[in-house]
Amino acid sequence: MEKKSVSAFFEEFLVRESLFIDRSVLLSSFIPENILHRDKEVNQILNILAPALKHEKPSNLFVYGNTGTGKTLTIKHITDNMAKIATERKIPLKIIYANCKLKRMADTEYRLLAQLASFFGRSIPATGLPTDEVYKIFYDSVEKESSTILLVLDEIDQLIKKTGDNILYNLTRINEDIKKSQIAILGISNNTTFMENVDSRVKSSLSEEDVFFSPYNALEMKDILKERASRAFKENIIETGVIEKCAAYAAREHGDARKAIELLRVAAEIAERARHKTISLAHIDEAEDKLEKEKIFDVVKTQPKQFQAVLLSIISIKSSNPYAYSGEIYDFYKRLCFKIGLRPLTQRRVSDIIREFELMGILNTKTISKGRYGRTRDISLSVSSSAIPLTKKILEDELSLS
DNA sequence: AGGTATTCACATGAAACTATTCTCTGAGTTAGG
DNA sequence: TAACTCAGAGAATAGTTTCATGTGAATACCTGT
Numbered sequence: 001m002e003k004k005s006v007s008a009f010f011e012e013f014l015v016r017e018s019l020f021i022d023r024s025v026l027l028s029s030f031i032p033e034n035i036l037h038r039d040k041e042v043n044q045i046l047n048i049l050a051p052a053l054k055h056e057k058p059s060n061l062f063v064y065g066n067t068g069t070g071k072t073l074t075i076k077h078i079t080d081n082m083a084k085i086a087t088e089r090k091i092p093l094k095i096i097y098a099n100c101k102l103k104r105m106a107d108t109e110y111r112l113l114a115q116l117a118s119f120f121g122r123s124i125p126a127t128g129l130p131t132d133e134v135y136k137i138f139y140d141s142v143e144k145e146s147s148t149i150l151l152v153l154d155e156i157d158q159l160i161k162k163t164g165d166n167i168l169y170n171l172t173r174i175n176e177d178i179k180k181s182q183i184a185i186l187g188i189s190n191n192t193t194f195m196e197n198v199d200s201r202v203k204s205s206l207s208e209e210d211v212f213f214s215p216y217n218a219l220e221m222k223d224i225l226k227e228r229a230s231r232a233f234k235e236n237i238i239e240t241g242v243i244e245k246c247a248a249y250a251a252r253e254h255g256d257a258r259k260a261i262e263l264l265r266v267a268a269e270i271a272e273r274a275r276h277k278t279i280s281l282a283h284i285d286e287a288e289d290k291l292e293k294e295k296i297f298d299v300v301k302t303q304p305k306q307f308q309a310v311l312l313s314i315i316s317i318k319s320s321n322p323y324a325y326s327g328e329i330y331d332f333y334k335r336l337c338f339k340i341g342l343r344p345l346t347q348r349r350v351s352d353i354i355r356e357f358e359l360m361g362i363l364n365t366k367t368i369s370k371g372r373y374g375r376t377r378d379i380s381l382s383v384s385s386s387a388i389p390l391t392k393k394i395l396e397d398e399l400s401l402s
Numbered sequence: 403a404g405g406t407a408t409t410c411a412c413a414t415g416a417a418a419c420t421a422t423t424c425t426c427t428g429a430g431t432t433a434g435g
Numbered sequence: 436t437a438a439c440t441c442a443g444a445g446a447a448t449a450g451t452t453t454c455a456t457g458t459g460a461a462t463a464c465c466t467g468t
Contacts, residue, residue, distance in 0.1 A: 108447080108448075110446095111447095306450095325412090327411065345450095345451070346451075346452060347412085348413095348414090348451085348453085349450080349452075351412085351413065352414095352451095367412090367413070367458090367459090368459090369411095369458075369461085370411085370460080371459075371460040372408085372409065372462045372463085373409095373460095373462095374409085374411025374459095375410075375411055375412045375413070375458065376411065376412060376413090403467095403468085404467095404468100405464105405467105406463100406465075407462100407465090408461105408462080408463070409460105409461095409462085409463090410458105410459105410460105410462100412457105413456100413457075413458075414455100414457070414458095415454105415456080416453100416454085416455080417455100418451100418452080418453075418454095419450105419451080419452070420450085420451080421448100421450090421451100422447100422449085422450105423446100423447085423448085423449105424445100424446085425446085426445085426446105427442105427443090427445105428442100428443095428444105429440105429441095429442090430442100431440075431441100432437100432438085433437090434436090434437090435437100
């Protein structure tokens with residue numbers, strides 16, 4: 001019986017008409033050939049980078065703005081085109097893209113350099129070499145290349161936060177030491193304020209030019225969604241108001257277009273799975289709920305035990321009373337550790353863990369002073385309450401608690 | 403009453419420590435000539 | 436003698452701990468009326 005229903009399912013699946021024409025348009029890896037509502041920024045950047053095509057060093061450029069405002073997209077779009085022209089005309093221009101946020105890829109000085117060097121075909125062991133040795137290798141390869149090198153550092157704030165601004169200083173100084181090549185750095189950052197605590201020399205040399213990407217407003221968001229939707233879906237599939245609702249959702253998330261597009265995609269998948277012929281507002285709601293739940297479940301499952309214990313403590317306390325103060329949580333956590341045979345961490349560390357959860361968007365904390373009775377953080381869950389019981393269950397399972 | 407000083411219970415920062423992962427080196431071991 | 440093995444040294448990193456310092460406002464303690 002099972003066999004039959006499975007094959008029947010596939011039969012039916014293949015026959016069923018999909019809502020999509022091209023699903024990839026809605027994936028975050030998609031780069032459209034023209035970018036809406038970013039003409040000003042694109043022009044600015046083009047003007048700044050154009051000298052690279054004449055074997056002149058373009059100014060270092062710093063691009064910043066909130067997530068989902070099209071920074072990476074714009075830069076990739078532009079650099080892809082530049083690379084194409086460069087190869088067509090045999091212009092000595094190399095563009096290196098490194099995402100500093102990817103763990104184990106380019107999130108430290110050493111690894112970034114290793115990755116850069118490997119771009120020039122030099123393989124560098126993951127550890128074992130002194131950092132200045134790696135620098136030397138990188139210098140050599142750059143020198144040998146004798147071309148203009150455009151170094152794109154995405155999420156550069158992560159790199160600085162973790163390793164300090166030394167690396168930028170060194171990189172901006174490279175041009176003084178090498179003759180045949182030249183390097184221009186293009187930094188991309190989500191964090192608009194991180195530049196403030198960077199060494200002023202580095203600051204001035206990195207942002208010889210800067211471009212700010214402001215969040216999309218509701219109208220622009222609508223255009224973008226419409227454009228993508230028209231390419232992703234067949235005609236007349238989207239019910240009225242759906243695009244607007246997605247745009248509104250994204251506006252709540254500080255104009256994050258990526259989120260809006262993802263929401264639309266998930267809604268479409270839900271609609272398709274439910275065999276509906278159109279995407280309705282209800283599907284958007286469902287998708288929103290699903291995205292939110294997925295976010296937590298993913299995080300919860302992949303965190304180490306200590307983190308899970310802390311989160312479980314918070315949820316447990318939160319379920320019985322409206323306030324959760326850090327001291328209480330730590331007590332609960334210690335008892336929990338004892339119960340499951342886990343070595344409890346110090347309060348200092350737990351404090352950091354809570355902060356990390358906050359950065360993941362699972363918690364909200366507010367430091368409050370209770371005057372004579374000290375100072376704490378009031379912690380609340382920023383997770384839809386429908387997801388909490390299941391989250392708790394997962395945590396208990398993970399920690400093998402009954 | 404009004405003003406200032408204390409004080410609590412943590413937050414926040416910096417430095418130091420630990421464990422782990424990885425490469426490289428060179429001594430010791432083995433197998434074959 | 437060449438090839439192989441394997442322990443130990445050096446390096447980088449993540450995760451913590453230790454130590455030190457900071458912080459906001461409810462209270463305690465003055466002061467002068």
